[in-house]
Amino acid sequence: xxxxxxxxxxxxxxxxxxxxxxxxxxxxxxxxxxxxxxxxxxxxxxxxxxxxxxxxxxxxxxxxxxxxxxxxxxxxxxxxxxxxxxxxxxxxxxxxxxxxxxxxxxxxxxxxxxxxxxxxxxxxxxxxxxxxxxxxxxxxxxxxxxxxxxxxxxxxxxxxxxxxxxxxxxxxxxxxxxxxxxxxxxxxxxxxxxxxxxxxxxxxxxxxxxxxxxxxxxxxxxxxxxxxxxxxxxxxxxxxxxxxxxxxxxxxxxxxxxxxxxxxxxxxxxxxxxxxxxxxxxxxxxxxxxxxxxxxxxxxxxxxxxxxxxxxxxxxxxxxxxxxxxxxxxxxxxxxxxxxxxxxxxxxxxxxxxxxxxxxxxxxxxxxxxxxxxxxxxxxxxxxxxxxxxxxxxxxxxxxxxxxxxxxxxxxxxxxxxxxxxxxxxxxxxxxxxxxxxxxxxxxxxxxxxxxxxxxxxxxxxxxxxxxxxxxxxxxxxxxxxxxxxxxxxxxxxxxxxxxxxxxxxxxxxxxxxxxxxxxxxxxxxxxxxxxxxxxxxxxxxxxxxxxxxxxxxxxxxxxxxxxxxxxxxxxxxxxxxxxxxxxxxxxxxxxxxxxxxxxxxxxxxxxxxxxxxxxxxxx
Ligand code: ADP
Ligand code: MG
Numbered sequence: 001x002x003x004x005x006x007x008x009x010x011x012x013x014x015x016x017x018x019x020x021x022x023x024x025x026x027x028x029x030x031x032x033x034x035x036x037x038x039x040x041x042x043x044x045x046x047x048x049x050x051x052x053x054x055x056x057x058x059x060x061x062x063x064x065x066x067x068x069x070x071x072x073x074x075x076x077x078x079x080x081x082x083x084x085x086x087x088x089x090x091x092x093x094x095x096x097x098x099x100x101x102x103x104x105x106x107x108x109x110x111x112x113x114x115x116x117x118x119x120x121x122x123x124x125x126x127x128x129x130x131x132x133x134x135x136x137x138x139x140x141x142x143x144x145x146x147x148x149x150x151x152x153x154x155x156x157x158x159x160x161x162x163x164x165x166x167x168x169x170x171x172x173x174x175x176x177x178x179x180x181x182x183x184x185x186x187x188x189x190x191x192x193x194x195x196x197x198x199x200x201x202x203x204x205x206x207x208x209x210x211x212x213x214x215x216x217x218x219x220x221x222x223x224x225x226x227x228x229x230x231x232x233x234x235x236x237x238x239x240x241x242x243x244x245x246x247x248x249x250x251x252x253x254x255x256x257x258x259x260x261x262x263x264x265x266x267x268x269x270x271x272x273x274x275x276x277x278x279x280x281x282x283x284x285x286x287x288x289x290x291x292x293x294x295x296x297x298x299x300x301x302x303x304x305x306x307x308x309x310x311x312x313x314x315x316x317x318x319x320x321x322x323x324x325x326x327x328x329x330x331x332x333x334x335x336x337x338x339x340x341x342x343x344x345x346x347x348x349x350x351x352x353x354x355x356x357x358x359x360x361x362x363x364x365x366x367x368x369x370x371x372x373x374x375x376x377x378x379x380x381x382x383x384x385x386x387x388x389x390x391x392x393x394x395x396x397x398x399x400x401x402x403x404x405x406x407x408x409x410x411x412x413x414x415x416x417x418x419x420x421x422x423x424x425x426x427x428x429x430x431x432x433x434x435x436x437x438x439x440x441x442x443x444x445x446x447x448x449x450x451x452x453x454x455x456x457x458x459x460x461x462x463x464x465x466x467x468x469x470x471x472x473x474x475x476x477x478x479x480x481x482x483x484x485x486x487x488x489x490x491x492x493x494x495x496x497x498x499x500x501x502x503x504x505x506x507x508x509x510x511x512x513x514x515x516x517x518x519x520x521x522x523x524x525x526x527x528x529x530x531x532x533x534x535x536x537x538x539x540x541x542x543x544x545x546x547x548x549x550x551x552x553x554x555x556x557x558x559x560x561x562x563x564x565x566x567x568x569x570x571x572x573x574x575x576x577x578x579x580x581x582x583x584x585x586x587x588x589x590x591x592x593x594x595x596x597x598x599x600x601x602x603x604x605x606x607x608x609x610x611x612x613x614x615x616x617x618x619x620x
Contacts, residue, residue: 019150019179019385020140021377023187024129024167026085027209027237028344029053030374031136033144034382039191039375044139050370051139054082055131057119065135074268077103079119083210084128086233087114089159089166129170137174151176152381154373157183157215157229158398161444161456161503164484179384181484185215186224187376188342192364198222200337203325205355205363206373207318208343210236214322216329216336228328230321237278237345239314244274247310248289252298266293281307282347308350315354322358339363344370397422401478401486404441404450406431413478416446423479427493430464430472437462438474440490442503457488461499464492530584537587541579544591548572548598556604564600571597 021032021039028050032041041049046067056064056072057079064072072080086098092110099106107115107122115122133153140148155167164181171178182190185204189195194202199220206213213231217224248270253259260266270291280287286303326333339359345351346369355363367375397420402412405428413424430438438461445453464472473493480486489500548568551557557565571594578586 017150017385018144018146018148019152019381020137020148021187021374021379021381022133022136022151022153023184023374023377024085024132024153024155024170025053025208025373026083026211027053028370029132029136030371031140032371032374032378033140034378034385039378039382041371041374042136042140042143044135045142049374051132051135052082053085053129053132054080055084055128056080057121057123059120063119063131065131074265077264078105081116081118081123081128084125084132086210087116087125088129088170089162089164090114090125126166126170127173129167130173133170133174133176137176149175149177150179150381150385152180152182152377152384153178154184154187154377155181156211156213157185157226158213158231159484160398161484161486165503168485180380182377182380183215183226184213184342184373185217185226185229185340187373187380188340189217189219189224189338189376190379191367191372191376192338192340194219194338194340195222195224197337201227201329201331201335202338202340203322203336203359204340204342205318205322205346206231206342207345207351208236208370209345210234210238212236212318212321214318214325216325216331227331228325230325230328232317232321235314235317236343240278240311240345240348241271241275243310243314244278244289245271248274248291248298248300251300252291252293255298256296260293277302278307279347282349304349311348311350315348315350318351319354319358333359333361336361340372341365341369342372397480397484399444399454400446401442401444401456401480402453403428403476403488404439404443408450409448410443410445410450410453413476414480418480420480420484423477425475425477428474428476429470430467430474431469433469434466435469435472436464436466438464438472438490440476440488440499442486442488442501456486456503457501459488459490459499459501461490461492461497463495463497465494467494530582533584534582534587537584537591538579541575541587541591544594545572545575548594548601551598551601551605554605554608556601556608559604559608560601564597567597568594568601 018033023030030041030049030051032039043049044051044066051066052070054066054069054073056069056076058064058076059079069080073082081104083102087095091112092099092106092114095114105117107117109115113124115124116128137148151171153167153171155164159167167181168178184206188204188206189202194200197219202217202219204215204217206215211231211233212235213229215229216227218227245267249261260270273291274289277287277289281302281304284304286301289298289300289302291298336359339355339361341352341355341363346355346365352363352365397414397416397418400412400416401414402410405411411426413426414422428438439458440461441450441458442456443450443453444456447453461474464474475491475493477489477491478486486503487500488503489498491498571590575587575590575594578590581587
């Protein structure tokens with residue numbers, strides 16, 4: 001991509017425009033720049049570089065952003081948007097669960113792109129993001145004393161195409177040219193200058209406000225590659241806040257005999273004070289949760305060991321994703337060379353202890369964990385603007401990409417885990433004589449059939465040369481740029497006619513869905529199928545065993561010759577033996593054997609039933 005020079009009219013026209021680095025976070029956002037050689041975060045008017053990712057849309061007047069908007073969470077929660085990052089590039093169906101937790105009303109027509117109804121207007125998630133970005137841009141312009149128009153923005157490594165596209169859109173709306181999107185863990189590693197070690201394996205543990213991400217990066221010859229990611233999109237400092245809030249509310253209920261849980265204003269104030277207490281406990285051995293309400297004072301002494309005990313289950317929930325991530329990357333903890341801590345919640349000593357124990361290594365904590373991603377973005381920005389020696393950062397595509405071909409099968413062009421930027425070109429042909437149009441159906445996923453993959457886009461290549469079936473030559477080209485955005489083009493090589501789309505899927509996938517799609521891939525499907533057969537066989541075996549068991553209570557059993565009884569018992573035992581194995585064919589064979597052995601019993605029962613019926617006795 002060529003970058004246009006912008007002339008700001010200053011007296012050194014040769015100096016390239018400054019590119020800033022931005023961490024657009026779920027909870028907090030920051031902007032940073034490369035100052036000579038070291039990256040620095042830029043403070044806002046209040047002196048803090050952290051801009052809460054909150055936007056208040058008042059009924060009249062301009063929206064406000066950051067700490068001021070956070071105040072509005074108290075007074076006007078329905079018109080105050082937070083956690084907009086969770087809605088980026090999503091449709092209503094993707095975030096149904098999410099929305100039930102957020103107090104915003106959706107506008108009509110939010111199926112494909114979420115529109116929030118706030119402050120008497122409708123806004124999309126990228127627009128909300130753009131307000132935050134604009135605030136950051138303003139802070140940077142005030143601080144640097146020059147216009148800021150180009151940026152690198154970070155995104156979670158698992159963000160899919162739609163989510164990345166939405167993030168770029170947010171930048172564009174805010175008047176920023178987004179030169180590149182960089183994965184957050186890669187940015188963190190860059191902030192620590194880990195690229196300088198040339199080779200190694202790096203784990204980035206990011207525990208923020210509402211999300212937990214673990215990523216494993218491979219560094220080879222100074223290039224980063226994401227080997228695996230995992231995490232929990234609903235795990236973070238907020239969970240700790242909620243826990244402390246519950247404890248305090250229970251205390252208050254039992255001390256004062258009043259239930260504050262429906263008093264919004266009181267809850268928000270109490271939340272503020274438990275968060276303060278939590279922050280203090282990261283450096284102090286004890287603190288006090290303080291809360292005043294209608295002339296009453298609530299004070300709860302909270303030593304760190306009690307706090308640690310309370311939050312242990314929350315911290316433990318970060319460990320399973322870490323282990324899965326290691327397993328996906330095919331690594332043991334000992335094979336990790338560097339561990340980087342990211343996110344405000346990694347200030348908590350117990351978190352550091354847990355990470356240390358898991359990876360058996362001392363994690364990097366020299367930089368501020370809530371600044372490290374923005375600092376890394378600034379390093380990448382410096383690389384792009386030529387301030388730092390050029391360097392490529394590699395990322396991978398999470399899922400395979402391809403097109404639908406005859407018979408509804410998928411022809412994959414770019415395989416899952418390909419490093420990006422990536423491109424692939426393949427030739428296809430027509431199926432019908434004189435065909436004039438071909439449908440290009442772009443798919444994402446690991447399954448073999450189009451119906452099992454996710455449809456990203458469809459477009460027609462029209463007016464191709466109407467030749468015999470199989471004679472046309474249609475060249476399809478996939479290109480994923482450095483931001484992970486896909487462009488698909490199709491060209492009739494005879495006429496030169498070409499058609500292309502930039503994929504902006506109407507709505508995105510959750511990371512669990514991506515995970516699920518991978519798991520569903522062909523190999524796994526075979527295993528799943530086998531598993532299902534075993535389960536079904538067991539269900540059937542249960543049914544037969546129960547029936548035979550019941551038959552053995554019947555008089556008919558005792559009428560059977562001894563050797564026939566022995567044969568039935570043997571067949572039962574053999575079925576039971578096969579039951580717990582995973583060979584469903586064997587289970588089926590043993591069921592047939594039992595069926596066969598108990599045929600005499602069934603007949604005898606039938607006969608006696610008939611006899612009973614003839615006698616007029618009621619039979620079951
Ligand atoms: P995100 O990446 O989700 O935008 P951050 O990395 O900014 O979030 O982390 C925000 C979280 O970090 C909040 O839950 C906040 O309470 C928590 N946090 C910030 N400072 C501390 C601290 N000193 N001790 C414990 N938690 C902290
Ligand atoms: Mg973050």
